[in-house]
Amino acid sequence: SDQEKEAIIRRAVRAFPDFPSPGICFRDITPVLKDPLAFCSAIDLFERHLRANFPKIDVIAGLDSRGFLFGPSLAQRFNIGFLLIRKKGKLPGPTESVSYSLEYGKAELEMQCDAVEAGQKVVLIDDLLATGGTMNAACELIKRRNAEILECLVVIELKSLNGAEKLKPYPVHSLLQYD
Numbered sequence: 789s790d791q792e793k794e795a796i797i798r799r800a801v802r803a804f805p806d807f808p809s810p811g812i813c814f815r816d817i818t819p820v821l822k823d824p825l826a827f828c829s830a831i832d833l834f835e836r837h838l839r840a841n842f843p844k845i846d847v848i849a850g851l852d853s854r855g856f857l858f859g860p861s862l863a864q865r866f867n868i869g870f871l872l873i874r875k876k877g878k879l880p881g882p883t884e885s886v887s888y889s890l891e892y893g894k895a896e897l898e899m900q901c902d903a904v905e906a907g908q909k910v911v912l913i914d915d916l917l918a919t920g921g922t923m924n925a926a927c928e929l930i931k932r933r934n935a936e937i938l939e940c941l942v943v944i945e946l947k948s949l950n951g952a953e954k955l956k957p958y959p960v961h962s963l964l965q966y967d
């Protein structure tokens with residue numbers, strides 16, 4: 789069942805206090821990838837949620853780097869493409885870029901201009917939503933290409949950082965929530 793799948797994923801996620809800096813409790817998804825049942829459960833829950841809510845999706849957009857771990861497997865379930873939203877300087881050819889601030893630090897995201905067509909329906913995916921700065925910047929890139937953002941998906945949402953509030957009006961769906 790969906791509850792069992794959620795429990796399998798929840799049991800796999802580990803917490804590391806004071807990583808990468810004091811005061812940050814780092815939620816680590818690497819055991820979800822190590823365990824094929826946990827990984828498949830995550831993709832299953834994402835797929836089921838999307839099928840229940842969106843009749844048509846054109847492309848899945850994954851965020852550098854851990855959005856790349858989940859996005860392609862999910863895109864395969866829908867027989868649709870996957871596009872990369874990368875940290876600055878990684879993508880060749882004409883790109884669109886936007887800068888943003890992190891829970892710890894600052895960075896810039898980029899997307900190839902031909903990655904998405906105007907009007908295409910896009911679902912964004914990452915491993916985790918913290919302050920929402922990264923996902924918000926990714927949404928800005930998609931919006932600049934005049935594509936339609938259906939939803940932002942994450943495995944984990946850190947509720948106390950109010951990332952979903954920052955992303956409004958774009959909806960967020962998470963598999964697991966922590967304070």
Ligand code: PRP
Pocket residue numbers: 851852853854855889890891892914915916917918919920921922923951
């Ligand atoms: C982490 C995480 C999200 C982002 C969430 O990635 O994977 O992408 O931070 O934080 P935010 O909601 O406060 O923006 P990170 O920037 O550490 O990069 P990485 O995936 O390359 O390790």
Ligand code: HPA
Pocket residue numbers: 813814815816891916918
């Ligand atoms: N875990 C993984 N990535 C993150 C976190 C976290 O707790 N916070 C910001 N990025």
